[in-house]
Amino acid sequence: MTENLFRSIPSVDELLKAIQDEPGVQSIPRTLLKDLVNTFLDQCRSDIRSGRIDVSSDLNVSSLVPRLLHHVRQKSRPNFRRVINATGVVVHTNLGRSLMAEPAVQAVDQACRWYSNLEFSLETGKRGSRYALVEDLLCRLTGAEAGLVVNNNAAAVLLMLDTLAAGKEVVVSRGQLVEIGGSFRIPDVMAKSGAVLKEVGATNRTHLYDYEQAIGENTGALLKAHTSNYRIIGFHKEVPLPELVKLGERYNLPVLEDLGSGNLFSFPSQTGLDEPTVQSVLKTGVSVVTFSGDKLLGGPQAGIILGRKEYIQPIKKNPLNRALRIDKMTLAGLEATLRLYLDPENAEKQVPTLSMICASPEQLKRKARRLASGLRSNLSHAFEVRTVSGASRVGGGASPEHDLPTTLIQLVPKKGIAVEALRDVLLQTDPPLVGRVEHDSLCLDPRTLQADELRQVGPVLEQALELLGRNQ
Numbered sequence: 029m030t031e032n033l034f035r036s037i038p039s040v041d042e043l044l045k046a047i048q049d050e051p052g053v054q055s056i057p058r059t060l061l062k063d064l065v066n067t068f069l070d071q072c073r074s075d076i077r078s079g080r081i082d083v084s085s086d087l088n089v090s091s092l093v094p095r096l097l098h099h100v101r102q103k104s105r106p107n108f109r110r111v112i113n114a115t116g117v118v119v120h121t122n123l124g125r126s127l128m129a130e131p132a133v134q135a136v137d138q139a140c141r142w143y144s145n146l147e148f149s150l151e152t153g154k155r156g157s158r159y160a161l162v163e164d165l166l167c168r169l170t171g172a173e174a175g176l177v178v179n180n181n182a183a184a185v186l187l188m189l190d191t192l193a194a195g196k197e198v199v200v201s202r203g204q205l206v207e208i209g210g211s212f213r214i215p216d217v218m219a220k221s222g223a224v225l226k227e228v229g230a231t232n233r234t235h236l237y238d239y240e241q242a243i244g245e246n247t248g249a250l251l252k253a254h255t256s257n258y259r260i261i262g263f264h265k266e267v268p269l270p271e272l273v274k275l276g277e278r279y280n281l282p283v284l285e286d287l288g289s290g291n292l293f294s295f296p297s298q299t300g301l302d303e304p305t306v307q308s309v310l311k312t313g314v315s316v317v318t319f320s321g322d323k324l325l326g327g328p329q330a331g332i333i334l335g336r337k338e339y340i341q342p343i344k345k346n347p348l349n350r351a352l353r354i355d356k357m358t359l360a361g362l363e364a365t366l367r368l369y370l371d372p373e374n375a376e377k378q379v380p381t382l383s384m385i386c387a388s389p390e391q392l393k394r395k396a397r398r399l400a401s402g403l404r405s406n407l408s409h410a411f412e413v414r415t416v417s418g419a420s421r422v423g424g425g426a427s428p429e430h431d432l433p434t435t436l437i438q439l440v441p442k443k444g445i446a447v448e449a450l451r452d453v454l455l456q457t458d459p460p461l462v463g464r465v466e467h468d469s470l471c472l473d474p475r476t477l478q479a480d481e482l483r484q485v486g487p488v489l490e491q492a493l494e495l496l497g498r499n500q
């Protein structure tokens with residue numbers, strides 16, 4: 029019986045012929061296509077062995093073609109793909125952090141398409157420096173004396189410590205020895221830089237005298253790190269930066285701060301966000317600060333290092349800098365993003381990270397209701413669709429516990445579809461959609477849905493239903 033089934037399996041050539049004129053198949057390289065048909069046939073054989081296929085009619089070319097096409101399309105598309113973020117986490121590290129503003133996208137496009145003055149001075153006709161392209165802009169926006177940019181903030185912290193404190197002790201509060209997602213840990217980065225960690229205080233409380241007592245002849249710097257992704261509540265004390273700066277001045281030691289997210293924008297009070305701006309941090313007289321380009325700033329992945337000239341100069345000259353350097357696409361995107369901040373109102377409108385965070389609860393409610401009513405008219409056979417108030421998050425380690433009020437669209441599947449199965453199958457749609465499961469429903473947060481994506485949610489849900497039907 030099983031022997032018969034095995035003999036009914038069509039040949040690779042038969043299947044290739046059957047799908048060759050289907051949309052999208054022509055553009056798949058022939059050798060890849062053949063391999064995919066072979067892996068599909070392997071799957072059929074294993075389905076016969078396991079009893080999933082038990083009648084020979086299931087092995088007709090015409091019955092196999094839809095499944096084969098699905099397999100071929102799934103396996104031949106790019107690995108790195110666009111995703112719809114319906115989680116409401118604005119700076120979602122796993123989903124690519126910030127979306128870039130339109131002028132930044134255009135600048136990246138130009139940098140890719142044409143030659144540029146990346147390291148060429150148009151004033152002298154001689155070699156120029158890529159760092160000079162954004163330094164003046166960063167200084168103007170933040171009040172820093174000097175600055176440079178590298179690949180990301182982890183690189184920025186490494187380079188700063190390597191330059192200013194290699195072989196010396198760096199005093200850090202125990203409450204700030206943080207691990208950021210993706211295995212960035214202050215103690216580990218410090219070890220790699222050759223600086224020696226000198227922990228002071230207790231996890232929940234560190235006093236100025238803790239720092240002072242730790243200062244010795246081998247001390248190289250005092251370091252403050254933003255605790256980004258967690259918050260200590262209750263009996264708790266951190267030394268404010270101005271006091272640390274004073275202490276540093278007294279002992280002639282640089283005071284460094286890893287700001288994590290970094291922020292150039294004063295968020296309107298109704299957002300409830302109290303992330304200090306880089307400008308205000310630099311005003312304290314801190315020697316050097318570092319922060320990310322793609323968190324609250326809303327630009328490309330980058331690490332920004334700003335501070336006093338006497339410290340930035342040696343950082344620029346550190347040979348390690350060459351290994352951590354920023355590429356031309358990033359630099360183009362970063363400059364265009366920073367230019368938007370010259371007019372903060374413009375920045376709020378054009379930098380998607382800022383506009384998503386600043387979206388008002390009323391705007392979000394309207395957006396949610398509009399989407400919900402569209403979904404109800406097309407998909408009420410499959411889902412109960414509700415809108416409820418809920419919370420979004422900034423993400424990226426900024427204000428980890430701070431809820432931004434929003435209106436969620438809740439989808440409750442009918443017909444015995446498990447909500448987890450719906451969530452999982454939505455990762456197979458084109459484009460995939462990432463939502464969150466709460467209270468036995470799939471929740472979509474309009475805050476992180478872009479205007480064009482509102483129209484895509486319905487069709488994507490239909491695709492998901494079709495895939496669920498196929499898998500049953």
Ligand SMILES: *Cc1c(COP(=O)(O)O)cnc(C)c1O
Pocket residue numbers: 180181182183208212253254255256257286287288289319320321330331424425
């Ligand atoms: C996010 C973060 C980092 C790492 O920044 P990347 O740009 O991801 O390299 C380092 N320190 C703090 C405090 C952070 O929040």
